[in-house]
Amino acid sequence: MLECIPEGSVVHTTGKINPAKTCQPLGAMYAALGIHGCLPHSHGSQGCCAYHRMHLTRHFRDPVLASSSSFTEGASVFGGAANLKTSIKNVFAIYNPEIMAVHTTCLSETIGDDLPNIIKTAEIPEGKTVIHVNTPSYQGSHITGFSGMCKAMVSYLAQSDGTTKKSQMNVLPGFVNPGDMREIRRIVDLLGVKMIMFPDTSNVLDTPLTSKYQMYPEGGATVTEIRDAGNSEVTLALGSFASHDAANVLQDKCGVTGIPLKLPIGIKATDDFIMAIKDWFGVEIPASLTLERGQVVDTLIDTHFHYQGKRVAIFGDPDHMIALTEFLLAMGMVPVYVLTGTPGKAFETEIKKMLEDAGITGSRVKAEGDLFELQQWIKEAPVDLLIGTSYGKYIARAEDVPFVRFGFPILDRAVHPLMPVVGYRGCLRLIEQISNALLERRDRDCLDEDFELVL
């Protein structure tokens, strides 16, 4: 990696070097794990399924189960219908989930398997459900696949019973950690509003160690709950890339008002999330949440001189980057490079607007970029801090930049899936990590005479 950026002029017009995204099926699999009693199913070669499970397992450090259609050459020639039908039969016979969530792969997409028809003619036991989403790996990214599976939950399951809506809301949390989903639930509970959150991987991928392994842990939104989402008054869709589509489908299908929001990362986005609930349901904001917010502002002032004016490069999933950019600007930092691997011009437009409003010029913002480009930018004009997934560690080492791990995947550190970055508590965690990374660098690099106990 240290030789990733060659000397002299560089041509990089096509393909990816050191990608900042992965493929759709992984996102679909992750979303499916947020349904209670669900076995995700990968309709393609075995390798895909193994890779997605491995990647998710490495990030969450919890077992990830999913079945595969186990394509071989025959299936690839004659189509995968028989494989999928056999799979559906075997999955319910052997693993007995409540629901099987099928996603395609680039192989079955290229073959052109007609999933709705295959599923319609498959033997599905009474009371069991099969849903599907098309996730061609040659479009979008894992975020697209996550969004697609959320949409499939709505279009297959959500139903409106009639015209009167229940006083409850749906939350589409986006591709965040179980710890984040748990925190969202804590905040909503404090506000006293009934919520259906889907997908919800808390109590699925952050389960306690008890010596008993549950193939289908307690967590996850139940099929009944997702069905009932059609009766809610409102849906808060967190993150435009991962959640807005599903909210739109739900609005069209069941007349549930969709409110598009950012991921509640940072003080303003958290405010917006809480205010949206307050405004819709007319609830009081409890003193405990006001206190939490006050603590964030207090901590920001206690630490602002550690990071204000520092140049920072960030990369990761688009919804995370949009919310993080907003928070970094609120902290007085200067996001000079903002990159996501997921395609989408809207990403660039939104980030550029935020930078412009903050009076910051000359930053580079890119959707569908890769880490080769990011490292090239950093080499040309260095930064004080890098924030991103574990893959940033190569750049951090090569360019000697302090590094904060954030987003998905994090493969070289533990505990993070349990610690929220959303909400006011998430703000504190981010402030602590950013502040500490910069201070540790200072302690490492300063001369003995400048080495201070109190900082």
Added chain:
Amino acid sequence: MDTSSVTADGSACISERQNSILTTGKSKSSIHCADDSLAGSVSQRACVFCGARVVLNPVTDAAHLVHGPIGCATYTWDIRGSLSSGSEMYRNSFSTDMKERDVVFGGEKKLATCIDEIVSKYHPPAIFVYSTCVSGMIGDDIIAVCKAASERHATDVIPVESSGFLSGNKVVGYRAAAIALMQLIKPREGETVEKTRKLNFLGEYNLGGEKWVVERYLREIGIEINVAFTGDSTVAALKQAPGACLNLVQCTGSMHWVAMSLEQEYGTPYQDVNFFGSANTAESLRKIAQFYGEPEIIRRTEALIDREQARIQPVLQKYRKKLAGKRAAIYVGGAFKAVAIIRQLKELGMEIVLTGTQTGKKEEYDNLSTLLDPGTIIIDDANPAELEKFLLEKNVDVMAGGVKERVLAYKLGIGFVDHNHDRKDGLAGFDGAVRFAREVYVTTCSPVWGQLKAAGRRA
């Protein structure tokens, strides 16, 4: 998994799977293996592409270009843990990042451009181009693209035919990689490689610097490694492979075919070795010394073995005291690894109650059975439900396996030792045997398990 979610008769396995599981000493029939996995099973297996990637990726100064949508490149980016003493080129991830238009109109042009750009940026001595499901399915002629690029740039651009759908068995991918390696090392028309008294070390991937450990032993007894396949290798060194007088074969699953091909084409004999565990290490060193047959080499070998055994045996004995009688399970990729681990766990006085592999062959399973006590479960291509069932039934204390088994074992309250690509500490040689014993001890006897028991008391 809770028992309500298994089949009515309480077994976690579907009837078609019964022949893939046997108990030593009880079942007369031999194991059913090397089959395709059932559609709809939660298999721990991977695909052809995966097999090819793990074998070739450690070639350090080559560029490895994955021709397909992004995922295949992302999931295989620097996950192998093979160390390099020189170039770090192999740790970058190159992908053609195929898009819909490439699938519709073909990806050959994009592939050619990617190759051109890699050459202009890095001038690597070789580029391996891996085909994936999609590029294979749409019929991109990667052989022709690679041939044209080779001529255009006067460098080796080697196609690896690793489309995932060809098989769910990594072994097929090992073969694709082996074919690519044979192509790379083939001397040009009219050129030959001089024979030397050095040896090649096949099926050694330098995880945690394991190749370097063996290299130090061999150097001490007066033998040089020509090149390893493929741990810490370079393209130039691989091209000297025909010059070896002997090929050692360690990971037989991935390299047996290469050894046979090298014997056929260059007349180089081969022998199997195994540097996992002190007994295996000593035995392997003696075999190599015997091959050379020189008294000085034999003398130095014995001196080395005596010295190292004297140094490590007391340490191993300490661990043996802690571990004797504990019950172990093994579920790994190939049979070579399984055999290596069985021996080591036995040296530590442990009882092996369950063994399985993703890709073992019939004769390998037969060989496994001879190493195991009666009553041991042997399982091919296990699913997690089966693993769980037997881990609990057999009251296992520690399991050796790969990424996906680690978290399962932990959840069941069972210790785990990684003997797969994820291991960070070299486990080869005499010091490796100590490190392995230490890892088994640390996880089997972790004080954290006491917290679990405490939780049980509280409840």
